[in-house]
Amino acid sequence: KYLEERNIGFDVGVTKVPLVCQSCIFDLRVGDYKVRPDINMAYEACINAQNNNPKMGNYGAGTGASVGKILGADYAMKSGLGFYAVQIDDVKVGAIVALNAFGDIYDYDSGKMIAGLLNENKDGFRSSEEELIKITQNNNLSFTSNNNIVTNTTIGAVITNAKFTKSQMGKIASMAHNGFARAIKPVHTTVDG
Numbered sequence: 062k063y064l065e066e067r068n069i070g071f072d073v074g075v076t077k078v079p080l081v082c083q084s085c086i087f088d089l090r091v092g093d094y095k096v097r098p099d100i101n102m103a104y105e106a107c108i109n110a111q112n113n114n115p116k117m118g119n120y121g122a123g124t125g126a127s128v129g130k131i132l133g134a135d136y137a138m139k140s141g142l143g144f145y146a147v148q149i150d151d152v153k154v155g156a157i158v159a160l161n162a163f164g165d166i167y168d169y170d171s172g173k174m175i176a177g178l179l180n181e182n183k184d185g186f187r188s189s190e191e192e193l194i195k196i197t198q199n200n201n202l203s204f205t206s207n208n209n210i211v212t213n214t215t216i217g218a219v220i221t222n223a224k225f226t227k228s229q230m231g232k233i234a235s236m237a238h239n240g241f242a243r244a245i246k247p248v249h250t251t252v253d254g
Contacts (some may be wrong), residue, residue, distance in 0.1 A: 088125025
């Protein structure tokens with residue numbers, strides 16, 4: 062509705078079709094699972110986007126996001142939405158990620174864990190990879206059903222004003238996944254979407 066009112070969309074001759082990319086993370090175990098975004102929330106988000114004042118953290122797609130979930134929600138940690146952009150001459154490149162990963166989060170420069178599985182006292186961290194090793198050594202691979210952790214989805218988008226072919230965009234998407242591998246451990250597990 063917002064785009065249609067502003068005559069924004071893919072021109073098909075008789076009209077412009079307002080195409081919208083969308084995706085979601087699985088966060089129904091956080092808060093009230095009956096609450097869903099609706100048309101009014103989407104319209105308001107478009108209005109707010111005009112303010113060019115984006116927020117990182119527990120906003121938008123990051124509202125229900127969490128990380129470090131191998132031992133269940135009791136030891137997981139809130140995460141959220143993050144973004145970054147650069148401009149070199151006329152080329153602009155940005156990335157936005159809703160971080161809802163099974164694993165822990167590491168600073169890619171220092172290698173230090175900055176978010177993830179909380180320790181027993183919930184005043185520090187423990188490694189999800191080490192916990193995964195313990196689980197597999199005990200031949201107890203049922204952590205996904207015991208702790209009600211079925212799926213996780215970290216969603217990211219790379220946005221640019223540069224023109225690329227479909228195969229070049231595929232390579233850029235692959236390179237973006239390398240960023241996930243530098244920051245999330247473990248990453249690309251069978252319980253990550």
